[in-house]
Amino acid sequence: MLFELKIVRHYLRLLSADSFLNAIAILSVAISVAILLIIMSLTNGFHTKLLQHIIAKQGHISVTPIYQHIQNVHEKMSLLQEQQEIKHVIPVIEEHALVYNTNNIQKGATLLKGFLHEDIDLDLSDDCLKCMTQNGVIISNNIANILDIEQGDTISLLTINMIDDLSFNDNNTFKVCSITNDKLYAGSIVMNLLTLQQLLEYDNNSVDRIDIFLYDEQDTFSVACKILSLLQENNEVWYERSGIFLDAIKTEKSVMFLILVLVVIISMFSITSSLMVMVREKKYDIAIYTTVGASGFMIFRIFLIIGMCVSLLGIITGLSIGLLFLHNMDSIKNCLLYLSNYAEIFYAIHNFLLYIPVEIFYKDVINIFYMAFCISILATIIPAIIATHQKPARILRNQ
Template sequence: MLKPLSVFIGLRYVRSRHSKGFSSFISASSTIGIAIGVMVLIVVLSAMNGFERALATHLLSIVPHGELVAVSEPIPKWRETVTKLELEPNVIAAAPFIKTQGMMQKSAALKGVEVRGVDMMAEQRVSAIAEYMTEGDWQDLSLENGAVIGAGIAAKLSVQVGDKVQLLLPPVITADSSVNKAKQQFPVPTKQQVIIVGVFKFGGTIDDTQVFVNLAKASQLLGYQADEVQGIRLKVSDVFAAPQIVREVAFNFDYYVYLQDWTRSHGHLFNDIQLVRLVMYIVLILVIAVASFNIVSTLIMAVNEKKSDIAILKTMGAKSSTIMASFMFQGLMNGIVGCLLGTCLGILLALNLTDIMRAIEAAFSVEFLSSDVYFIDYLPTELREKDVTTTVITALILSLLATIYPAWRATKVEPAQVLGQA
């Protein structure tokens, strides 16, 4: 006999069980339950991986990975500073900026905005904003009064490329300003007429708040010298290590700065993804556990049906470990078959999840993810070998644990009592 005795007996019992009506139904239900749990868990984890990837590649292509913002005095000689920062091992690129809050006005319409003065060429090395232009050209930002705005702002103000709008900014208080002017209760905002030279559509709240102007104009409006900036934006090699990288860069910096990174401004999205991943993993593992423990019912019925066989095996000298292993193998087959079915279906669905959801949206004319609310308008997916392996191993362990008690009960059958009754 080429296979161990316990495996041989277990396979015989599995084949004979298929002819039993009710026990066969219980066995099939446990197998199907495990398959569904494994399949759904693989699909859910792939969707969470997809959101994580979209966060890193899409959202963080616009949102700054990290920023060094001056505490009190502006950062001078920004070109030399940018060159120095780009020599840091984990910094891919750096770019200067000046930002402030303001209002944009067109006729009677007003919209609160964040105005960011950037160097047109340097910004392209740390941001993919030019790829999301829907109207106009990013290069036109070099015009003296040019401004690039988000699609949400353009819709709110009903403006398009070529229109002139009023930009209202906080008043600049300089050292030579009069005391009365500095202490005005209602200071007069700085007004500047700008021309819309481009509109970008990225998705989410960024479209509703962000306005770009060129760095020279922002310096003029906010009282900075030609080579001074408010801060330096960083693009780092590992976005999920951004807080640590920004701290390391700031440690070697020559000026007092505030440290900011994307985990402070948009970290809630990443935390939400991790929380949903954990909750769904726990819930679906419990689903698999419930399905696995149907194996208990199947094996207990099998033990009751096979008492005479167990008694004969014991009489012939079979060890308790052999009998226990036979029934454990019989129950484990449910887990193995369920895992195989669930894994195949889960991988198939996970690889095609985006297309499947788009087909459902088209068929029923619904939209599950809106780019006006979320930063993407599709359901992303990314299948990882680690998730599949972890899911399968967990399901098999739960299936194996479910077989222990019924298999142990089988070893407690007394041959004398069973054969005497027979």
């Protein structure tokens, strides 16, 4: 083995001296590996961001009523909060309604959402919280724009239980405490839970749904089974509600991975061609090594190790480029913003990168490394086999 390593070291020095073809091979491998890592990290970012939006909207598990409403909600919430896997529970009421601007009688459809004050995931001032206890609501900016509503205006709400009495009175007239642009509440009106219970004529111990947030997402299905036996109520996990979207992203990630693996395989052909050229140039050396006693397997190992060294350099360079790019996204965005002063195209690229989520899973980095390394071994086998089939007598006679 020492003999092969000496020859490999000698040939690698020759490769660095005649660097153009080998530099192209290393660069092609590095670029393909870097692109694969970047695309996988972007897909991971989209998956995580979508999951966060799904869970933020209705939690990991939603308890829904067997009949019309969930009764004895305070007792059931106490039971749920005793479970060590559960981080937080939120009672929720949702109801579709018509909203009227009392100033100009414009109307539109909306979704009423009732929460306890501490469960409203918005940055609200003390004045706004106080306003909500006094028949106040928070509306989304898209409804405000459509109905020409401003903060401080009054609105009227018409729900299904008011269908027999279409007159508006103080019980269904509310003050707009704030206007939010949070996409979680797009198209919705947020109200105090007690206020919405009174509007819909619920008793104070009834809600439409209980949203449950867990410490660990992996416990979702086991906790859902426990809740079913504990409360004797229906429940629905986030994956049953929105799993189709995550499945679509997983499918997209798998397809992108396969396509980019093909790109890596194609880039490995450049290493194959580089080694083929080297075998042709060094055929006299191979003939001499064979004549002095080197076996075919020794020749095979020499060129296999050379190919692996070149491939490793390309793979490590590619992973380094990919990680540097991903870890310095903010600096790249700032640079593009500066360059946009000179060319409009850079501003468009900056805006594109601005909203792209990135999440690096180092498991993916390791998988990409092993996958690319295995492909590189396969790419070097053919030149190494050709090197072992050289005819030393014919080569030396021609020399």
